[in-house]
Amino acid sequence: MNQFGLFSLVVASIIYADGTFKNFKSEKIIQVGNTFENFQTKYLKSTSGSEFFANQQWNSYEPLPINKLYTENKPKIISSQRERKIKAVGPKIRIVISKKKKYDKVNIKLVKKDIVIDFFSTALSFSVPDKLKEAKFYPQTQKGIGDFFNQVSYTEYNYLINDIEEVKKEMNLNDWGLYLLISEVSKKIFTNEDERKLFSWFVLNKMGYSVRAGISKKHIILVFKTKQSVNYTLSYKINGDIFYVLDSKFDKDSVIYTYASDVPNADKAFDLSLDVLPNLELYIQSKDLVFKIDGKEYILVYKYNQNLIDFMATYPQVQSDVFLNAPLDDISYQSIGMSLKEYVDREKASIAINFVLHFVQNAFKYQSDMEQFKKEKFMFAQETLYYNKSDAEDRVSLFSYLIRKFFSFGVIGITYNNHMVAGLYIPLIGDGVVYKKRRYVIADPTYNNANLGQNIATYKVETPINFIMLKKGKRGIRF
Secondary structure (H helix, E strand, O other): OOHHHHHHHHHHHOOOOOOOHHHHHHOOOOOEOEOHHHHHHHHOHHHOOHHHHHHOOEEEEOOOOOOOOOOOOOOOOOOOOOOOOOOOOOOEOOOOOOOOOOOOOOOOOOOOOOEEEEEOOEEEEEOOOOOHHHOOOOOOOHHHHHHHHHHHHOOOOHHHHHHHHHHHHHOOOOHHHHHHHHHHHHHHHOOOHHHHHHHHHHHHHHOOEOEEEEEEOOEEEEEEEEOOOEOOOOEEEEOOEEEEOOOOOOOOOOOEEEEOOOOOOOOEOEOOOOOOOOOOOOOEEEEEEEEEEOOEEEEEEEEEEHHHHHHHOOOOOEOHHHHHHOOOOHHHHHHHHHHHHHHHOOOEHHHHHHHHHHHHHHOOEEOOHHHHOOOOOOOOHHHHHHOOEEOHHHHHHHHHHHHHHHOOOOEEEEEOOOOEEEEEOOOOOOOEEEEOOEEEEEEOOOOOOOOOOOOOHHHHOOOOOEEEEOOOOOOOOOO
16 A cells, blocks of 8 residues: 555544644654655645746637527427227336435534534534645735635645545435535635635545636636536636536626646546436435326325435536436335335236326426526426426436336436427337437327327327437336
């Protein structure tokens, strides 16, 4: 193990007397090969950014055109279909619900350190190095960015980063969760918004991420190189790569002034996928989803973790497949699955799938994001169940998850100019599309009372602008 790794273990295993680095350094430290002073010189003082930023070429960058999910405004009203029975075909369905999992609690002991934050109902403490709060963004120019970097570099920031990395691992945070965590830490250290952003930028660079700090109208703007494209936000092409603004509100014509090259050893793209959910403190809530099919009332019980809903509410509007592939948490999966099982077990496949389709159509009111949130917001399946209102892509998110999870059919997302539907790889007669030599039957979770294979007339003659291939379930059911 290298010296840095050993020191990380030492730091992680020692409980500080009063949480300060002054007292920590006065404790007896295990010597491994070299002295602490040599360690400090190698890992801290060598990180000064003076030379790097002095040699960088700084340029102004114009924003690129905003990415959008649709090319036209969403419809304000979606038409309804007259209820009709669907022909019963396919094998009989038997929904298998995996055994109830013992939900993991966040297992982080609150050891007294310099600062404590509340992160989605979990109290977390962090060690803050001496003089870190003295770092200032001054002057408000490129020199001020370099000066801030240098000031933080000459503190013992590694211990704070170690704390952050430990929390990331324990709470199973993806890159977006990591950024939220760092942002919350920054609020406890700095009062100035620009300095908070510069602190986040510094930490992310030290953790290997390609994040640029730039200036727009004398304020700091952070831009991220990401693995996925991001909609409805500013983006810039810098040195051949696209960088996105993920958390700031700037005018759509904001020009950014920043450097061209990555900070050394910081070239990793931000991964905004959410294939595995974060391990957040449980705050369980419940609601009944009431709907009617053929005049008969049904109820599905939805249990959820409010902390997860709050986490998802912060998410950037990343490309569609991220939302469509994200899972429900275990407690929501259990509650929804058991409710569905009661209604569709032993039904023919077409009847069972159609039931799920009508559930998504009728359990929520249709409302566009601009009306509900005053901005575009693609919802995860978890959120679609939570909110009483939703629009097309939100319902496709929920419907496609239920079909893949409980029936394991192949599903695609089909995007039109202002609407989204799902396509199922099943042998049914009806409206459909061909994608990669396979025919997918249309399932529109927004077209009230429409059965499988019924598309809104407008879209029957419209060519889709995008197809989103979704991950398959583990167990296949064949007709």
